[in-house]
Amino acid sequence: MKILLYNPDNGVTRNFMPHLWMFLLQALTPPEHEVILIDGNAKAMSDEEIVEFAREQGVGLVGIGAMTRMVAKAYRVADALRAAGFKVVMGGPHVTECPDEALGRDGGPRHADAVALGEADETWPLIVADAARGELKDTYEPERDAKGNDKKPSLQPYPHIPWETLDLDQFSLVPGFVRPLLSRMGGGWGKFFVVPIETGRGCPYGCEFCTVTGFFGDSIRFRSNESVVEELLRLKERARRERGQVAVFFIDDNLAINVKRVKSLLRDIIAAGAQLPWVAQISANLLRDEELCDLIAESGGKWVFIGMESIDPRNMADVNKNFSKPSEYGAVLERLARRNVYAITSFIFGMDNDEVGVAERTVREIESWPPGLPVFGQLTPFPATPLYERLERAGRLARPKHWLDFAPFVMAHAPLKMSIEEARMETRRAWEASYSPERNRQAVESIKDHHIKYRISVFVARLFFRGIYFPQMTRRAWLRLLYENRRTISSLAREGFSKWRASRRRASEVSAAVTTPAASSGD
Ligand code: B12
Numbered sequence: 001m002k003i004l005l006y007n008p009d010n011g012v013t014r015n016f017m018p019h020l021w022m023f024l025l026q027a028l029t030p031p032e033h034e035v036i037l038i039d040g041n042a043k044a045m046s047d048e049e050i051v052e053f054a055r056e057q058g059v060g061l062v063g064i065g066a067m068t069r070m071v072a073k074a075y076r077v078a079d080a081l082r083a084a085g086f087k088v089v090m091g092g093p094h095v096t097e098c099p100d101e102a103l104g105r106d107g108g109p110r111h112a113d114a115v116a117l118g119e120a121d122e123t124w125p126l127i128v129a130d131a132a133r134g135e136l137k138d139t140y141e142p143e144r145d146a147k148g149n150d151k152k153p154s155l156q157p158y159p160h161i162p163w164e165t166l167d168l169d170q171f172s173l174v175p176g177f178v179r180p181l182l183s184r185m186g187g188g189w190g191k192f193f194v195v196p197i198e199t200g201r202g203c204p205y206g207c208e209f210c211t212v213t214g215f216f217g218d219s220i221r222f223r224s225n226e227s228v229v230e231e232l233l234r235l236k237e238r239a240r241r242e243r244g245q246v247a248v249f250f251i252d253d254n255l256a257i258n259v260k261r262v263k264s265l266l267r268d269i270i271a272a273g274a275q276l277p278w279v280a281q282i283s284a285n286l287l288r289d290e291e292l293c294d295l296i297a298e299s300g301g302k303w304v305f306i307g308m309e310s311i312d313p314r315n316m317a318d319v320n321k322n323f324s325k326p327s328e329y330g331a332v333l334e335r336l337a338r339r340n341v342y343a344i345t346s347f348i349f350g351m352d353n354d355e356v357g358v359a360e361r362t363v364r365e366i367e368s369w370p371p372g373l374p375v376f377g378q379l380t381p382f383p384a385t386p387l388y389e390r391l392e393r394a395g396r397l398a399r400p401k402h403w404l405d406f407a408p409f410v411m412a413h414a415p416l417k418m419s420i421e422e423a424r425m426e427t428r429r430a431w432e433a434s435y436s437p438e439r440n441r442q443a444v445e446s447i448k449d450h451h452i453k454y455r456i457s458v459f460v461a462r463l464f465f466r467g468i469y470f471p472q473m474t475r476r477a478w479l480r481l482l483y484e485n486r487r488t489i490s491s492l493a494r495e496g497f498s499k500w501r502a503s504r505r506r507a508s509e510v511s512a513a514v515t516t517p518a519a520s521s522g523d
């Protein structure tokens with residue numbers, strides 16, 4: 001049987017990385033079946049095109065996974081596929097939280113033939129077998145233990161994802177029109193992939209807005225160090241063979257949740273020479289540890305994603321994230337920047353103590369820190385989170401099923417001290433101020449004592465990250481962006497060129513110095 005796994009796009013911007021669940025389920029599919037992957041973020045397709053594709057390929061089962069944010073699109077595609085006679089199974093966080101919606105048991109239309117609840121590592125082969133026999137059940141869920149809790153996959157052993165042979169072309173981050181030029185320049189920049197790797201699952205912290213503690217449980221499970229190192233080595237070998245650039249996103253919710261374990265993993269990566277440039281999520285409280293920061297840098301860590309959420313401690317208390325202290329953020333970023341590791345700092349606006357002006361205050365604070373990549377979202381009540389329940393109880397949900405009429409950056413409830421529209425404007429202001437050409441220039445300038453390669457990487461990352469808010473999917477949008485940032489580009493290019501010439505000159509001086517005595521020794 002042919003199986004199509006589809007991840008819908010978010011309808012706004014492109015994700016910079018493919019989703020792990022597709023590769024994982026592909027690896028867990030019994031070998032007699034063939035699995036095709038389509039990620040809408042990389043390959044945008046209309047509903048009709050997907051149906052046509054499934055027809056041409058003779059697909060026997062379609063699996064769709066979606067976050068809440070993309071679920072409306074996921075349902076639309078599922079409806080089109082089911083209307084054309086295909087069987088559709090849906091999985092992922094949203095349908096786990098709202099299975100009745102997907103199965104049409106809440107009074108709405110049915111979108112899926114079956115739903116996979118929770119982690120599907122063990123149920124997926126059963127789903128495939130049932131589908132092949134034409135006996136799909138409505139719901140698949142993990143087995144329960146004696147206490148009635150889901151049995152969670154131990155991650156040991158971990159499935160083999162054949163990164164070394166998978167066709168990743170649809171996921172290359174280099175815009176098509178500059179690929180030929182960059183390929184000719186060498187250095188492997190004609191292709192650049194960010195590959196998701198997990199080393200563990202689960203987070204016990206239970207922040208109010210987060211689905212992770214509920215979905216993955218508060219028991220944390222880790223892969224063995226050997227299996228992570230082995231996966232990295234295979235990726236590194238692929239990058240070398242294809243002369244491409246590969247970076248890794250360790251998608252664990254909090255890579256350092258067990259500090260002893262992560263240190264041992266990073267040491268093993270270093271010992272095996274398995275370093276690739278990597279990004280990971282780590283909460284600020286765990287980055288006080290100097291030794292951990294050394295190991296991050298030495299093992300290839302380049303960017304750390306930190307959920308800072310707010311610079312107001314009252315907001316942090318409201319969302320049960322008191323363990324992360326805004327007063328420490330600057331010091332944490334300094335500690336990382338000293339090692340040429342930078343941070344993606346994530347903020348949430350629309351918390352109950354935010355008022356008009358929150359964007360300006362936050363941006364000003366951010367500008368006093370080493371440069372990073374700030375991202376700004378809004379407090380969103382995802383179903384089954386404590387936040388959703390609190391707002392529902394208080395009758396504050398303006399759009400209780402906000403995901404069915406998804407509108408980017410429009411909150412589903414009004415914060416106490418701002419309107420929904422004001423929250424949207426604050427978010428816009430923060431993005432505009434943080435990624436203006438002037439701010440990009442200042443950010444690069446503020447680390448002028450760092451090696452040029454770090455300044456270039458901070459600058460390039462800023463150009464890409466801007467795209468999370470301001471869609472820059474077309475060639476025209478990219479060219480405009482490059483034009484707007486021409487001052488920074490030309491100053492980095494000038495400096496890079498003169499450094500390159502100086503290093504060539506030094507190299508030829510050294511080789512002359514080496515050959516002269518050798519020649520004279522023959523006299
Ligand atoms: C990596 C990641 C990202 C990446 C992008 C996603 C990517 N390309 O991988 C980045 C950093 C860009 C990102 C961004 C966002 N993310 Co995010 N992200 C994650 C993270 C940390 C890991 C995802 C992952 O790969 N997990 C590991 C895999 C194995 O788990 P899984 O995807 O759940 O899949 C398992 C099951 O769900 C199931 N399954 C999944 N799909 C399917 C499909 C089928 C057919 C079947 C049978 C089974 C199945 O099987 C898998 C194996 O067990 C998760 C948290 C987490 N730990 O999952 C949050 C998470 C998915 N993100 C979340 C959110 C909210 C966001 C943002 C909206 C945040 C924001 N405010 O901007 C953005 C939106 C992105 C966008 N473009 O629209 C929420 C989603 C909650 C929800 N109910 O939708 C999560 C759960 C975290 C949270 N705080 O609650 N994210």
Ligand code: SF4
Nearest residue numbers: 203205206207210253
């Ligand atoms: S620390 Fe991160 S993953 Fe853990 S509960 Fe809080 S927001 Fe979720």
